[in-house]
Amino acid sequence: GEALNDLGMLITDPVKQADTFQELAEIHYLEEGNWEGAVAALNNALDLQPNRIAAFSRIEEILAQQQAWRALEGNYLRMIKRMPNENLKARLILWKSVGDLYYRVLKDPAGARVAYEVVVHKLDPTDTQAALTLAELYALERSTAPKALPLYHKVLETAEDPAVPARKMVDLYLALEDHERAFCALSALVLMRAANDVERNALQMLLKRAPQWPKRRLTDELWRRHVLHPDCRNSLAELCSIIYRGAPHLFE
Numbered sequence: 001g002e003a004l005n006d007l008g009m010l011i012t013d014p015v016k017q018a019d020t021f022q023e024l025a026e027i028h029y030l031e032e033g034n035w036e037g038a039v040a041a042l043n044n045a046l047d048l049q050p051n052r053i054a055a056f057s058r059i060e061e062i063l064a065q066q067q068a069w070r071a072l073e074g075n076y077l078r079m080i081k082r083m084p085n086e087n088l089k090a091r092l093i094l095w096k097s098v099g100d101l102y103y104r105v106l107k108d109p110a111g112a113r114v115a116y117e118v119v120v121h122k123l124d125p126t127d128t129q130a131a132l133t134l135a136e137l138y139a140l141e142r143s144t145a146p147k148a149l150p151l152y153h154k155v156l157e158t159a160e161d162p163a164v165p166a167r168k169m170v171d172l173y174l175a176l177e178d179h180e181r182a183f184c185a186l187s188a189l190v191l192m193r194a195a196n197d198v199e200r201n202a203l204q205m206l207l208k209r210a211p212q213w214p215k216r217r218l219t220d221e222l223w224r225r226h227v228l229h230p231d232c233r234n235s236l237a238e239l240c241s242i243i244y245r246g247a248p249h250l251f252e
Helices: 002-010 014-031 035-048 053-066 069-082 088-105 109-123 128-138 145-156 163-175 179-191 197-209 220-227 235-246
Strands: none
Touching (some): 014 053, 035 069, 053 069, 069 088, 163 197, 179 197
């Protein structure tokens, strides 16, 4: 292993040098059981050639086997710094991977939000699944939950199954006690024929709480008391009202 490492340092051709470091990594890991040395050698190869996807995939594999999740986090961030800005596809995969690591493994939703904000707001605003994941992360805390709603509305237009974001909107509007919008989202589920029994019952309960339809016309007194702006409730407004009823053509 040491001889191969020394050889790698002496080789001037970057491709051959990177090949040597990759071979050294396998010796460290498979023959010596030295996973840290293997990762270091693979990083040497990637420093020379950042587009060596196989080398980074091997780092992911080794660190996942060792359950060295914080080391994997560091290597993701190191790889993002290496990757040229123009390699959009690779950067997108890396940011989503680090977001999933934070969310699913490290149980760090704040870190996951940051990663997925980069994906959705900077790298690929058309990625429906990433937008759904970011909305799900926002919805975890009441302070950030309102940020999820515009994402669900946007995804609703492009999702293969619009019932998925519609159902998320129902849950979120109910959690935020916005019953009118929850009613609208539930109605959408019913119209899509995607509502389950619980959702249909919830819609009926909200219907019972809805204001009753008016049974007669508003009188002048009801207009003044409940509809007109306070600034319009004065003697001049009443005089104009009398003139309008007597000579409406003057207001045309």
